[in-house]
Every structure is written in C-alpha cells, then in structure tokens.
Amino acid sequence: MREADRRREITTYYLGISPDEISSHVAASFDLWESLARYRRELAVGARWLELGGGMGDLAAAALDHGYDVLMTDVQDELLETAARRHPRLRARLQRADVFDARAVAAVGARGPFSIVAALGAVLNHARDGKQLARGFRHLVALGEPRSLLVVDLLVREMFAGHPATVWADFLHVLPGLDQLARLIRSSGLQLLEAYSLFHRYPPTPAYDRAFDERMLRVVLHKSPPGPRRRARAGKSSRA
Numbered sequence: 001m002r003e004a005d006r007r008r009e010i011t012t013y014y015l016g017i018s019p020d021e022i023s024s025h026v027a028a029s030f031d032l033w034e035s036l037a038r039y040r041r042e043l044a045v046g047a048r049w050l051e052l053g054g055g056m057g058d059l060a061a062a063a064l065d066h067g068y069d070v071l072m073t074d075v076q077d078e079l080l081e082t083a084a085r086r087h088p089r090l091r092a093r094l095q096r097a098d099v100f101d102a103r104a105v106a107a108v109g110a111r112g113p114f115s116i117v118a119a120l121g122a123v124l125n126h127a128r129d130g131k132q133l134a135r136g137f138r139h140l141v142a143l144g145e146p147r148s149l150l151v152v153d154l155l156v157r158e159m160f161a162g163h164p165a166t167v168w169a170d171f172l173h174v175l176p177g178l179d180q181l182a183r184l185i186r187s188s189g190l191q192l193l194e195a196y197s198l199f200h201r202y203p204p205t206p207a208y209d210r211a212f213d214e215r216m217l218r219v220v221l222h223k224s225p226p227g228p229r230r231r232a233r234a235g236k237s238s239r240a
C-alpha cells in the first residue's frame, strides 16, 4: 500500500470516531478483582484460585470473599500459621511449598487443576538468581490448567536507577530485566492481557536504614491455546 493511502486511511479513521474514543487521558483504574471477573467471563476461566507466597493470607481471604475456591501456599510455616490465625476460614486451604522446588510444586499440582495462579507481592523476586526465578515462573505456568490466568508481580531491573540485577532492602531481591520477562512470556506461549505498575514506599527498618521505593510490574497472563504455528512446532517436537 502506498504511504499516502495508508495516511489517508488513518486520518479517515480518527476523524470518524468521537473525541472520547480518541482521547488517551481517561482515568486509569486497575482493580484486580474487576479485571479477573471480566477475563473469567470472556475467556471462560474457572474459580479455582491458587496463591503462591500468600504470606499473611489477606489476599487469599479476599479471594474467598470474591467467591474463589482457594488454596494458599507459602514457604514459611510461621507465615502459614499467621494466615490461619488471621483468617480461620483459610485453615484447610493452606499448604507449605517452595515455589522454586519442583517436588513441592508437584505436590501442590496434585491438588489442582487451578484456573488462576497468583504470585503477588514480588514472590519470584525472592529467587537466589535469575535462573531460579525463571524456574519459579515456569512452575507457575505448569500449575495453571489450559486457558488459566496467571497474575504475577515482579520488581524488574528497568524500574530501578542503573538497572541493577539485584537490590537489597532487608533481603536480597533478584530482578529480571524486561527482556527476560518477555522471553519467559513468549517461551511459555502466554498472552499478556494486562500490565500496570505498583509503587510503595517502605519506611526505614532496623535492617535497612533508608526508605525503600518498591516498584513492581503486575502482569495478567493467559495460558491461551496454541496458535497454528505453535501447534505445528509442538507436533514436530513430539514426533522427533
């Protein structure tokens, strides 16, 4: 197509829609539960909620309030005990599991299938290094049933000055780059449905004498059925 024709098409389109549609300064609202409800309706996603690294259980309890059938895991017994104390309704829904450990993840998988797999609050940034972080990410993907949703929060390098590979504040946070995140998303055949960033300033603590500005990317991913090219590739490798 000639450049002049392409330009004319674009201009005709923009002049044909209302100013409301063209405007980008709409107020953004990112409500996790509203987004998930919409995707569940549109993509026929079920109600089985798995949270890895659930901590004190507040998010898992909120998922129960929103009608999800919840299983919450954490690597720390003390946090699971705290979650059970804060939210007695979670008691039969808690399991100890290290998201980076294949055996522990398989034991969680045995309680599946799961329609939504969540690792919110930078759980994967607790990895020892980038390789372990990638393994944890693949575990999340494996735990979701076909057509499931994954919701993952990650501190990424590009959100910190100088693009560091790690940041230390109270403990070590391993940071993937946007390139690594993109590779993980693509190689797992996921579709990125939504991404937004979260900001929280933590005050100084006895172990870290400065405020910590935590910036995280939240991504909502869909384990969509493979398109024709990926199906063909998968067919070839299973015949090989």
Ligand SMILES: C[S@@+](CC[C@H](N)C(=O)[O-])C[C@H]1O[C@@H](n2cnc3c(N)ncnc32)[C@H](O)[C@@H]1O
Residues within 6 Å of the ligand: 052, 053, 054, 055, 056, 058, 059, 073, 074, 075, 076, 079, 097, 098, 099, 100, 119, 120, 121, 122, 123, 126
């Ligand atoms: C910031 S909290 C997030 C709590 C909760 N997901 C939320 O968003 O409200 C991070 C949690 O990750 C857990 N965690 C750290 N390393 C982990 C691992 N290897 N496997 C599973 N959970 C882990 C911590 O124990 C902690 O409870």
